[in-house]
Structure formats: C-alpha cells, structure tokens
Amino acid sequence: MQVVAPLDQPRSVHRARKRLFVGLISVSCLVMCVFLALLWVVPYIGLDTIHPAAKWVLGALVIALIGLVCVAYWGLFLNIVTKKPLPGARRFRGLTIKLFLPLMVLLGRAIGIRKEHIMLSFISVNNELVLAEAGxxxxxxxxxxxxxxxxxxxxxxxxxxxxxxxxxxxxxxxxxxxxxxxxxxxxxxxxxxxxxxxxxxxxxxxxxxxxxxxxxxxxxxxxxxxxxxxxxxxxxxxxxxxxxxxxxxxxxxxxxxxxIDPNKAKDGRTISTGQAAQS
Known part of the structure; x- marks a missing residue:
C-alpha cells in the first residue's frame, strides 16, 4: 500500500484520485438534484387537490434545496481546485464527509468502482481540505x-x-x-x-x-x-x-x-492508551 499524502505520492496517482473524487461527487450532485426535482414533478398533478398553490410552494422548496446542493458542490469543487481556504471551508469538508461520501460509495458500487479507490480518493481530498483549512x-x-x-x-x-x-x-x-x-x-x-x-x-x-x-x-x-x-x-x-x-x-x-506554530512553547506530552495523560 502506498502512502497517501500530497507531498510524497506520485503526482499522476494524486491527480487520478482527485479526478475520481471530483467525477463521483459531480455525478452525486446531479443525482441529488434530479431526485429533488422528482419530488416536485411526480406529485405535481395530485397537489392541485390540496390547494392550487401547493405545487408552487413545494416547487419553491425543492428549488431552494437544489440551490443549496449546488452551492455546496461548487464551494467544495473550487476548494479542491484552488487549494485555498475559501469561506465556509469547514462546512464544505463536513458536507463531503456527511453527505457526499455515503452517496459516492453507493454510486461507485452501482457502477463498479471499488470502495477502496473511493476511500483513497476521499482521504487524498480530505488532506488537501485540511491543509487549506487548518492553521x-x-x-x-x-x-x-x-x-x-x-x-x-x-x-x-x-x-x-x-x-x-x-x-x-x-x-x-x-x-x-x-x-x-x-x-x-x-x-x-x-x-x-x-x-x-x-x-x-x-x-x-x-x-x-x-x-x-x-x-x-x-x-x-x-x-x-x-x-x-x-x-x-x-x-x-x-x-x-x-x-x-x-x-x-x-x-x-x-x-x-x-x-506546528514555531512561536509557541514546546509543551508536548506522551500518553499511553487507557491511562490519563502525563505531563
């Protein structure tokens, strides 16, 4: 197993993992948007029986959700491409972990991409997001x-x-x-x-x-x-x-x-598993 880190892995491997991640997250975003759109299209005819404005209210909510998904996707995409800390970078990493990753695993399974490759691409992109976000x-x-x-x-x-x-x-x-x-x-x-x-x-x-x-x-x-x-x-x-x-x-x-902040004093500790931290 190769060490996954932007600093030592071959550039071609790193680029391939990024392309896989971006490709899967793009398709995942599209699937989510289509699913949300169907929530409006499918019951469109039947909503008239509830209230004439019901379908438009539901449509507005669906469009708002699609907009949020697209904003999250483009924010994450730009963060990955530019490798710079963008506003809300931590939220983009959270959306990747909590929302896009599970969907990407399901999508990868459906189209025959091994889970190992998806996880490796996720770790690689996560590292870049951490490098951009962390101080x-x-x-x-x-x-x-x-x-x-x-x-x-x-x-x-x-x-x-x-x-x-x-x-x-x-x-x-x-x-x-x-x-x-x-x-x-x-x-x-x-x-x-x-x-x-x-x-x-x-x-x-x-x-x-x-x-x-x-x-x-x-x-x-x-x-x-x-x-x-x-x-x-x-x-x-x-x-x-x-x-x-x-x-x-x-x-x-x-x-x-x-x-490590070089201006801060050395105050490290070695701890042992199952015991209290020792100074």
Missing part, C-alpha cells in the same frame, strides 16, 4: 495517533498500555515516532481500535490529528472525529494488513513542520 498550533495541541500494528509483532513490550515501554531498538517505526515526539513536543498515542482512538481524542482534546492507519480506519476515523481536522497518512503494509506495518517518517515530520 498552526502549539505542539501540545497536535496528536500523532498511531495504529498498534506499527509495533513489531515479535516485540514483547506492551506499548498499547504504556508507550514509554518502548526500548527504541529500531526494529519498528515506534522508535522514530518517539524521536519526533521528543524533538517537537507533540502528543503521541497508539490506538488498538476505533473505540480506544475516540477515548484518546476525548481525553486529550487536540486541535489537530495526524493519523496513520489503513484506508478503512482512516476513512472511518475522519468521519468519526469531524469537525476536528484529521490529516491522514496511509501506512505501508509489506506483510499484509495489520502485521508489521510501517509509515514514512519523513512525511509525518513534514506535516509536523506544516502544522
């Missing part, structure tokens, strides 16, 4: 959220309960991630699943998350934590899913450089 934060306001499968499967250290148990032997990416924590002062945590990840987020209340996971966990995590911005980095899986995975540390570090 810079103190290190203690940023959380590096890692999956437990980054730990070497033959290691007998229980890092999911106390990340400081790591002896930094270098046999897995955890040593490098701990070095990034020490260097930049950001929070670092390992999650064994979605429930634990949500508890860590509630516990720490970060303003930004840089999350590493497979495309399924990243997609669900981005949806679960909205409106909190999540920049997703796909893990690499040379041994298959959930076993001795790895991550591009230069990409993670580059993102830290993008999101």
């Amino acid at each position: 810079r934060y103190a290190p203690g306001e940023i959380l590096l959220l890692m999956p437990h499968c980054l730990q070497n499967s033959r290691c007998d250290r229980r890092l999911t309960y106390d990340i400081n148990n790591c002896v930094r032997c270098g046999k897995c990416p955890m040593a490098g991630l701990l070095e990034l924590h020490d260097r930049y002062g950001v929070n670092l945590a390992i999650a064994t699943g979605g429930t634990v990840a949500r508890r860590i987020v509630v516990q720490l209340r970060p303003r930004l998350i840089i999350a590493v996971a497979c495309y399924r966990d990243l997609s669900s995590g981005i949806q679960d934590t909205y409106p909190l911005p999540v920049f997703g980095v796909l893990n690499e899986r040379p041994h298959g899913p959930c076993l001795d995975t790895t991550v591009s540390l230069p990409v993670v570090e580059k993102m830290l450089g993008r999101f």
Whole structure:
C-alpha cells in the first residue's frame, strides 16, 4: 500500500484520485438534484387537490434545496481546485464527509468502482481540505495517533498500555515516532481500535490529528472525529494488513513542520492508551 499524502505520492496517482473524487461527487450532485426535482414533478398533478398553490410552494422548496446542493458542490469543487481556504471551508469538508461520501460509495458500487479507490480518493481530498483549512498550533495541541500494528509483532513490550515501554531498538517505526515526539513536543498515542482512538481524542482534546492507519480506519476515523481536522497518512503494509506495518517518517515530520506554530512553547506530552495523560 502506498502512502497517501500530497507531498510524497506520485503526482499522476494524486491527480487520478482527485479526478475520481471530483467525477463521483459531480455525478452525486446531479443525482441529488434530479431526485429533488422528482419530488416536485411526480406529485405535481395530485397537489392541485390540496390547494392550487401547493405545487408552487413545494416547487419553491425543492428549488431552494437544489440551490443549496449546488452551492455546496461548487464551494467544495473550487476548494479542491484552488487549494485555498475559501469561506465556509469547514462546512464544505463536513458536507463531503456527511453527505457526499455515503452517496459516492453507493454510486461507485452501482457502477463498479471499488470502495477502496473511493476511500483513497476521499482521504487524498480530505488532506488537501485540511491543509487549506487548518492553521498552526502549539505542539501540545497536535496528536500523532498511531495504529498498534506499527509495533513489531515479535516485540514483547506492551506499548498499547504504556508507550514509554518502548526500548527504541529500531526494529519498528515506534522508535522514530518517539524521536519526533521528543524533538517537537507533540502528543503521541497508539490506538488498538476505533473505540480506544475516540477515548484518546476525548481525553486529550487536540486541535489537530495526524493519523496513520489503513484506508478503512482512516476513512472511518475522519468521519468519526469531524469537525476536528484529521490529516491522514496511509501506512505501508509489506506483510499484509495489520502485521508489521510501517509509515514514512519523513512525511509525518513534514506535516509536523506544516502544522506546528514555531512561536509557541514546546509543551508536548506522551500518553499511553487507557491511562490519563502525563505531563
């Protein structure tokens, strides 16, 4: 699995994912508009029996809804194309997560596009929206959220309960991630699943998350934590899913450089899953 990040993936791959996303969201918008229009057209004849003006009132409501869908679509489209923070950027990301993504998955299934490709395109576009929307934060306001499968499967250290148990032997990416924590002062945590990840987020209340996971966990995590911005980095899986995975540390570090405010004091903390945050 390739790491999905606008900074290190081949430009052709990134453009292809953006084209897929834009294409699906365009068709989704059209389907929604046609559906809303049918809500007016289908009962058009029968509404006269209720009141002569009933069909026009319903028509005005449908047109207003179509207008909102189109405004949301064009706002999101321009945000993706220009890569600049537009007014209402957070709302556009929310519409993508809550409204367009489920419809795009259904549409993709209907026309034979694999869900994996749709999720990858969603993560790629989400990252661009986060880069356009998010500002810079103190290190203690940023959380590096890692999956437990980054730990070497033959290691007998229980890092999911106390990340400081790591002896930094270098046999897995955890040593490098701990070095990034020490260097930049950001929070670092390992999650064994979605429930634990949500508890860590509630516990720490970060303003930004840089999350590493497979495309399924990243997609669900981005949806679960909205409106909190999540920049997703796909893990690499040379041994298959959930076993001795790895991550591009230069990409993670580059993102830290993008999101950390250099003028704010270093106040990072390392937390361990299931325990209270430690200063």
